Amino acid sequence: MWRRATPLSPLISSFKSSFCIQQTEHRIFERFTTGLPLQEKDGISPKYGAPFITFVLGGPGCGKGTQCAKIVETFGFKHLSAGDLLRREIESDSDYGSMILNSIKEGRIVPSEVTVKLIQREMESSDNKKFLIDGFPRCEENRRAFENIIGAEPDLVLFFDCPEDEMVKRVLNRNEGRIDDNIDTVKKRLKVFQALSLPVINYYAKKGKLHTINAIGSVDEIFEQVHPLFAVCKRAGRRETT
Ligand SMILES: Nc1ncnc2c1ncn2[C@@H]1O[C@H](COP(=O)(O)OP(=O)(O)OP(=O)(O)O)[C@@H](O)[C@H]1O
Numbered sequence: 312m313w314r315r316a317t318p319l320s321p322l323i324s325s326f327k328s329s330f331c332i333q334q335t336e337h338r339i340f341e342r343f344t345t346g347l348p349l350q351e352k353d354g355i356s357p358k359y360g361a362p363f364i365t366f367v368l369g370g371p372g373c374g375k376g377t378q379c380a381k382i383v384e385t386f387g388f389k390h391l392s393a394g395d396l397l398r399r400e401i402e403s404d405s406d407y408g409s410m411i412l413n414s415i416k417e418g419r420i421v422p423s424e425v426t427v428k429l430i431q432r433e434m435e436s437s438d439n440k441k442f443l444i445d446g447f448p449r450c451e452e453n454r455r456a457f458e459n460i461i462g463a464e465p466d467l468v469l470f471f472d473c474p475e476d477e478m479v480k481r482v483l484n485r486n487e488g489r490i491d492d493n494i495d496t497v498k499k500r501l502k503v504f505q506a507l508s509l510p511v512i513n514y515y516a517k518k519g520k521l522h523t524i525n526a527i528g529s530v531d532e533i534f535e536q537v538h539p540l541f542a543v544c545k546r547a548g549r550r551e552t553t
């Protein structure tokens with residue numbers, strides 16, 4: 312049966328403050344221990360089990376995937392990178408392959424239904440119900456489609472805040488042969504991020520679910536900001552490993 316957090320905590324003005332962490336701890340602790348029943352609300356109809364969902368947001372190359380790997384290693388989450396799922400779809404025999412490829416080349420957002428269905432497939436087939444959904448939702452339409460199709464809202468939202476020049480530098484140094492890691496596409500991705508992804512980030516800020524992480528510094532320094540947000544899951548003691 313689905314479980315969900317207590318009513319949304321109030322708008323928290325400083326996302327970096329310890330107050331914010333305490334609020335989140337309280338909400339997550341209740342979520343893990345008492346697990347109030349999910350209610351049908353805002354068009355959300357609970358469908359699959361009781362996942363613990365974290366959205367990991369931030370511009371191109373800000374370090375989302377790098378930090379997700381550390382969260383997986385430390386806290387045992389299942390990592391679902393929306394970009395990786397789409398790239399995998401291109402490699403498969405999918406009808407959507409060429410459309411996805413063209414969207415990625417141009418830095419455009421793939422239609423929500425396609426991406427949400429890929430995420431849904433992974434969520435349904437995973438034994439691990441603690442999910443890190445990386446690089447999604449990228450626009451308000453993505454967000455609404457996720458809520459409608461999956462029937463859930465995230466428990467936590469992380470935003471890796473990174474200056475544009477640093478993001479460009481990281482993307483261009485990545486060297487993984489990605490078709491969109493070039494200066495022209497990066498500029499387009501940054502525009503899409505500003506215009507369409509920031510509204511989603513603001514939406515979660517207003518709901519008191521957003522945690523802004525300063526993405527400048529070493530990988531370990533950044534993880535020091537991330538760690539306390541998940542440590543409460545360990546203390547709550549449930550669903551730690553699956
Ligand atoms: N703190 C850091 N300092 C310097 N470089 C970093 C840091 N974190 C990650 N990187 C490097 O920056 C590049 C981009 O990181 P990563 O792939 O994690 O970003 P991302 O946000 O997942 O990117 P995208 O959204 O484009 O998939 C990688 O080459 C990674 O090794």
Ligand SMILES: O=c1ccn([C@@H]2O[C@H](COP(=O)(O)O)[C@@H](O)[C@H]2O)c(=O)[nH]1
Pocket residue numbers: 371372393394395397414415416417418419420421422426445446447448449491500
């Ligand atoms: O939810 C998503 C995620 C990704 N895309 C497309 O993929 C590329 C690369 O995404 P990364 O997160 O950087 O791996 C992105 O620019 C989009 O074109 C998407 O449409 N929807």
